[in-house]
Amino acid sequence: MINIHLILFLAFGAVCVAGAINLLAQTHPINSALSLIAVMAALAGEYLLLGAEFVAAVQVIVYAGAIMVLFVFTIMLLNAGVEERTKGSRVAVLFGIPGMLLGSILVAWVVLRHSGTEAVVAGALPGAPKTIGPLLFHEFLLPFEITSILILIAIMGAVVLASKPPSAPARKGD
Amino acid sequence: MPIWVYILASVIKSAIVLVVLLTAVAYTVWLERKVVGHMQNRWGPTRVGPFGLLQPAADGIKFLFKEDLTPPHVYKPLFLAAPLIAVIFALTSIAVIPFGNSIQLFGYSFPLQITDVNTGLLLILGVTSIGVYGVALAGWSSNNKYSLLGGLRASAQMVSYEISLGLSLVGVLIMSGSFSLRDIVYAQQGHFWGFIPRWNIFHGQFIGFFCYLMAAYAETNRIPFDLPEAETELVAGYHTEYSAMKFAMFFMAEYANMITVACLATLLFFGGWNGPLFGPPILQALLPVFWFAAKIFGFLFLYIWVRGTLPRFRYDQLMSFGWKFLLPLSLMNLIATAIAVAW
Numbered sequence: 001m002i003n004i005h006l007i008l009f010l011a012f013g014a015v016c017v018a019g020a021i022n023l024l025a026q027t028h029p030i031n032s033a034l035s036l037i038a039v040m041a042a043l044a045g046e047y048l049l050l051g052a053e054f055v056a057a058v059q060v061i062v063y064a065g066a067i068m069v070l071f072v073f074t075i076m077l078l079n080a081g082v083e084e085r086t087k088g089s090r091v092a093v094l095f096g097i098p099g100m101l102l103g104s105i106l107v108a109w110v111v112l113r114h115s116g117t118e119a120v121v122a123g124a125l126p127g128a129p130k131t132i133g134p135l136l137f138h139e140f141l142l143p144f145e146i147t148s149i150l151i152l153i154a155i156m157g158a159v160v161l162a163s164k165p166p167s168a169p170a171r172k173g174d
Numbered sequence: 175m176p177i178w179v180y181i182l183a184s185v186i187k188s189a190i191v192l193v194v195l196l197t198a199v200a201y202t203v204w205l206e207r208k209v210v211g212h213m214q215n216r217w218g219p220t221r222v223g224p225f226g227l228l229q230p231a232a233d234g235i236k237f238l239f240k241e242d243l244t245p246p247h248v249y250k251p252l253f254l255a256a257p258l259i260a261v262i263f264a265l266t267s268i269a270v271i272p273f274g275n276s277i278q279l280f281g282y283s284f285p286l287q288i289t290d291v292n293t294g295l296l297l298i299l300g301v302t303s304i305g306v307y308g309v310a311l312a313g314w315s316s317n318n319k320y321s322l323l324g325g326l327r328a329s330a331q332m333v334s335y336e337i338s339l340g341l342s343l344v345g346v347l348i349m350s351g352s353f354s355l356r357d358i359v360y361a362q363q364g365h366f367w368g369f370i371p372r373w374n375i376f377h378g379q380f381i382g383f384f385c386y387l388m389a390a391y392a393e394t395n396r397i398p399f400d401l402p403e404a405e406t407e408l409v410a411g412y413h414t415e416y417s418a419m420k421f422a423m424f425f426m427a428e429y430a431n432m433i434t435v436a437c438l439a440t441l442l443f444f445g446g447w448n449g450p451l452f453g454p455p456i457l458q459a460l461l462p463v464f465w466f467a468a469k470i471f472g473f474l475f476l477y478i479w480v481r482g483t484l485p486r487f488r489y490d491q492l493m494s495f496g497w498k499f500l501l502p503l504s505l506m507n508l509i510a511t512a513i514a515v516a517w
Contacts, residue, residue, distance in 0.1 A: 044300075053293045073310070
């Protein structure tokens with residue numbers, strides 16, 4: 001029965017990596033956005049395998065559901081066309097791919113150096129809503145509230161930026 | 175129980191639920207045409223079978239054999255994917271809906287539910303939030319201004335009302351202390367003073383129910399919130415360019431979503447399958463499923479009744495209703511419930 005976990009882990013991981021590569025390879029923004037949704041959904045699957053049901057559900061509801069809908073919405077509204085190849089993008093390919101490889105090698109080296117450590121058992125960490133609730137509202141109440149104030153400030157900033165300046169009266173025919 | 179019994183039971187349960195759901199979708203369409211017909215002093219379908227009862231079958235055959243047009247200027251991959259996304263996610267959410275107690279067969283106990291996830295409610299919310307993409311992508315990929323406007327309206331409306339929908343459910347969650355739909359139903363067993371059922375709607379969640387119902391109507395794009403397909407302004411909205419089976423998929427998705435909404439309303443506010451039990455053991459076993467189906471029928475009838483009664487909102491009215499009335503109301507309900515429970 002441990003094998004099914006491994007198979008699912010590899011399957012979700014493959015979807016995740018394939019989605020991420022597709023995100024970069026696609027030239028149309030809406031395809032890239034949809035690939036990002038696939039990555040997020042696959043990540044939710046990985047969380048579920050770790051026994052973190054609540055985080056998985058929130059990942060889908062908030063990231064794949066709400067935030068990416070706004071991304072897609074914006075792309076649809078702007079009617080953004082196919083991405084153009086410029087000199088800058090060639091430079092990015094030239095330096096980006098070696099840089100990415102270097103970064104991956106670095107991460108792999110760090111991970112492999114500690115390969116002797118014991119893996120986290122699935123479900124050993126608190127993941128159920130009943131354990132997350134007290135953590136969120138007792139132990140980490142202050143960071144939680146500060147984050148909500150931060151979001152409130154961001155909302156207010158967005159409203160201020162989006163609203164028309166009050167000094168300019170509306171012209172006729174607007 | 176052995177693993178093969180478990181797999182076999184899951185397959186059989188999924189097949190039964192899917193068949194029942196699709197039949198219910200077909201006959202909700204029939205019911206709607208019939209009831210709205212009578213409300214407008216018409217007969218509705220009468221020609222195919224007695225009372226037009228075979229009309230859904232005739233419609234299904236028609237959808238299958240119609241020419242499947244794909245307009246030339248659409249973005250094909252997403253144009254084909256959009257109805258699939260809509261219908262798949264509409265049908266998925268039924269998997270966590272419980273519709274009765276467990277039954278005993280061959281010495282094993284089978285819960286009447288495809289799968290009992292302990293975060294079932296969150297799963298339904300997640301699946302619904304993904305379902306928005308079907309409508310949004312259909313509107314965008316059709317390459318048609320009416321479709322695009324319909325898709326944009328739908329996604330804006332669904333994102334806005336999802337917040338009130340989520341908040342209106344938190345009151346119920348506080349009272350039952352679980353995300354599992356089965357536990358929520360078990361928390362509503364019993365009576366007040368011996369005769370009023372202990373359902374959440376009689377247990378201080380009336381405002382929560384009101385908010386849920388309004389938000390759910392908006393989520394399913396039904397009258398009075400059917401602006402994404404407002405035929406007087408947008409031809410048919412996001413599905414203007416769709417024909418034959420692809421159109422039928424959007425139709426099925428809409429009605430399947432209505433049924434899911436009715437199921438959730440029944441489970442969360444109206445005690446699920448709780449109801450008076452009497453008679454011989456076989457009747458006692460079947461009555462809970464009957465009560466569940468009867469309550470769902472009530473909600474579907476309400477949907478149709480509202481459709482036959484109310485006119486459509488204007489878009490600005492829709493947005494100000496959602497953000498300035500429904501959201502504060504559901505927040506207040508949440509705070510009041512939290513204070514009452516903590517007391």
